[in-house]
Amino acid sequence: MHTAAVDAEHEYVYEDDFDGNSFDDTSAEKYTDMAAGKKRNSIMSQESEFEIDDQLYSDDDGTDAYNDYTLVEPLSTVSARELNQGTVPNLKYECLTAQSIFEKMVERVNHLKLIFNICTEDLLSLMQHFDWNEERLLESWTDKMDDLLVEIGLKNASETVSGTQIDASNGTETARTLNFRNNFSCMICCEEKTTNTFSLECGHEYCIDCYRHYVNDKLNSGNIISCIGCSLALKNDDIDKITGSPSSKKLMMSSIKSFVQKHNKNYRWCPFTDCNYIIHLKDTSSLDEYARLHYSPFVKCSDSHRFCFSCAFEIHAPADCNVTALWVNKSRKESANLNWVLSNTKECPKCSVNIEKDGGCNHMVCSGCKYEFCWICERDWTPHGKSFYQCTLYKSDDDKKNAKTSLEVAAKTLKKYTFYYKMFNAQEESAKLDWTLGQAVGAKVRLLQEKMGVSWIEGQFLAESVRTLYEGRTALKWSFAVAYYSDASHNLTKIFVDNQSLLSAAVEDLSELLEIKEPAKIMDRKTDFYNKAGYVENRTSALIECGRDLLCKGICKPV
Amino acid sequence: MASLPKRIIKETERLITDPVPGITAEPHDDNLRYFEVTVEGPVGSPYENGIFQLELYLPDDYPMEAPKVRFLTKIYHPNIDRLGRICLDVLKTNWSPALQIRTVLLSIQALLASPNPNDPLANDVAEDWIKDEEAAKQTAKKWSKLYATPKQ
Numbered sequence: 161m162h163t164a165a166v167d168a169e170h171e172y173v174y175e176d177d178f179d180g181n182s183f184d185d186t187s188a189e190k191y192t193d194m195a196a197g198k199k200r201n202s203i204m205s206q207e208s209e210f211e212i213d214d215q216l217y218s219d220d221d222g223t224d225a226y227n228d229y230t231l232v233e234p235l236s237t238v239s240a241r242e243l244n245q246g247t248v249p250n251l252k253y254e255c256l257t258a259q260s261i262f263e264k265m266v267e268r269v270n271h272l273k274l275i276f277n278i279c280t281e282d283l284l285s286l287m288q289h290f291d292w293n294e295e296r297l298l299e300s301w302t303d304k305m306d307d308l309l310v311e312i313g314l315k316n317a318s319e320t321v322s323g324t325q326i327d328a329s330n331g332t333e334t335a336r337t338l339n340f341r342n343n344f345s346c347m348i349c350c351e352e353k354t355t356n357t358f359s360l361e362c363g364h365e366y367c368i369d370c371y372r373h374y375v376n377d378k379l380n381s382g383n384i385i386s387c388i389g390c391s392l393a394l395k396n397d398d399i400d401k402i403t404g405s406p407s408s409k410k411l412m413m414s415s416i417k418s419f420v421q422k423h424n425k426n427y428r429w430c431p432f433t434d435c436n437y438i439i440h441l442k443d444t445s446s447l448d449e450y451a452r453l454h455y456s457p458f459v460k461c462s463d464s465h466r467f468c469f470s471c472a473f474e475i476h477a478p479a480d481c482n483v484t485a486l487w488v489n490k491s492r493k494e495s496a497n498l499n500w501v502l503s504n505t506k507e508c509p510k511c512s513v514n515i516e517k518d519g520g521c522n523h524m525v526c527s528g529c530k531y532e533f534c535w536i537c538e539r540d541w542t543p544h545g546k547s548f549y550q551c552t553l554y555k556s557d558d559d560k561k562n563a564k565t566s567l568e569v570a571a572k573t574l575k576k577y578t579f580y581y582k583m584f585n586a587q588e589e590s591a592k593l594d595w596t597l598g599q600a601v602g603a604k605v606r607l608l609q610e611k612m613g614v615s616w617i618e619g620q621f622l623a624e625s626v627r628t629l630y631e632g633r634t635a636l637k638w639s640f641a642v643a644y645y646s647d648a649s650h651n652l653t654k655i656f657v658d659n660q661s662l663l664s665a666a667v668e669d670l671s672e673l674l675e676i677k678e679p680a681k682i683m684d685r686k687t688d689f690y691n692k693a694g695y696v697e698n699r700t701s702a703l704i705e706c707g708r709d710l711l712c713k714g715i716c717k718p719v
Numbered sequence: 720m721a722s723l724p725k726r727i728i729k730e731t732e733r734l735i736t737d738p739v740p741g742i743t744a745e746p747h748d749d750n751l752r753y754f755e756v757t758v759e760g761p762v763g764s765p766y767e768n769g770i771f772q773l774e775l776y777l778p779d780d781y782p783m784e785a786p787k788v789r790f791l792t793k794i795y796h797p798n799i800d801r802l803g804r805i806c807l808d809v810l811k812t813n814w815s816p817a818l819q820i821r822t823v824l825l826s827i828q829a830l831l832a833s834p835n836p837n838d839p840l841a842n843d844v845a846e847d848w849i850k851d852e853e854a855a856k857q858t859a860k861k862w863s864k865l866y867a868t869p870k871q
Contacts, residue, residue, distance in 0.1 A: 347817065348782055348816045349726050350725045350726040350728075350730075370816065373783055374816055377780075377784075388815055389815070389817040523838050536842070
């Protein structure tokens, strides 16, 4: 509701300035006119496009009534604003914290409690071991209950077989607590010393120093940590006891991470540094349709970080995810760093994390998502049991050909690329500066409040302007990626380039305005702020729409 | 150089006073973390009668980190590549500080006795091994004679 109100105000002021002609620069006035006209046009054309596309879509496959419904819905002020950000309207998602994910995990396993009759912590370990595949867990469970518990380390092997082989002289009564011992000889460090020791029910007892070192090493792997001597698992309590700090939190975090990873269709971590929010998209069925129309599902976490749900990248309109990925990859490729990454690593086929093979065989297990694949053909490992060798010959040939053509293409387009890359970088640098500017804006608003007696709400136009500026810059930045992949001779591309320079000019104008430091002057030029910010906003949406047009019509062909 | 951990001293002592049959491991004079190792080919395997030289290095974090082991002698084996690198679980994910130099070397000897071409490191060797096991074993025997026979 609040956003809608603010937007309405914007619209209003903007229209107002239209009649009032507060711009003294005539060319700016002309631009404003054009921008306004364009905006209306673009929204209209976009609506009609939806209809046509939907028509096509239902011709191909008339079953998807749900998508039709979401996309044909009329655009409210709010969704117009969303469009301005290059996102699709009506994307329903929620922002979660790690804690609420954990609650979801507990919820997931709770109904299993009756079947398994073990504690929640153990159940979580079980589920994690089975990659949150409940069916597989239940299947294995009915096959071999006790073996399973022993295998995962939830149960001591000696409890299931009669007659323990292990000398349990220190007994179960001292297990899972720190014990103080005189002249204890530790198997790991071979030192004889008077020290605290730790052991589980299995009786494998080691000095606390070795145990702590061992646990700290394993904490980052995210797997269940077992006893040093056997597969019996340490519980979170034990880990905290051994390390003397609540370090099992780290393990819990990685367990939460693995849960999110396993459900990466619906969940996405906020990619911003040190942000621990997770976006949960309940219904992903319309994502394909969005992608087809070259919209990107931009979302915002509770910390106001905005990013693309599909590719977990920052807001990249007018570019779509495809262009973004190619562009980012390309710009990295130019650096020596990526050269190394390209020649020494491969992407996990499942989660796209870069993997370096530093030894061992071709049977790869991704440390992130635990996907098993073949290093040679980058496909699933399962069918490789017997016929692994077939992939060696096949791929190497292909690779050579690819390498050759890509080299030629790179040489040909290097000049063009350097130009666009410089433009892109310049905008990125400016965006960074704007960001610092934005940090200072809070102080400015306070100054306005103190010196001019302006209310906080009234001072918010400054923050709004900074946000608009940032959005404009980001759109401008990514538009160079789109331009790079577009057919330069096409008329629409030329229009797109014109749009770029218009937005660029508008952005610089607004940026200059935000440099003003004296509170009195700021208040004097309040209408200017509104005007210029409104103009930037309109130019941004015009550029984004134009870019989407290029993509939809296939003039921008990312290859 | 930091002083040698007691664990390494003890293991070294035991390797010398109570050696594993068919395996020798001697620390280098200059670097007591670097071992020169020989492993006899297991009886009944294509590597029988061969004496294979390996190098073993104990990293700074040993025993929390697995020792690094590599074959120096050329060997025809699906899980050992041309550079002598070994694909063995206890050297990677299944390492535990409770294991020792001697257990690792025993595992390597066991790997010689039972190659696993379905989880290959040397693809070409594994390919041959699956296509025609007998022929591959013959090659392994030939290589052992050629490269792993002690010089007179």
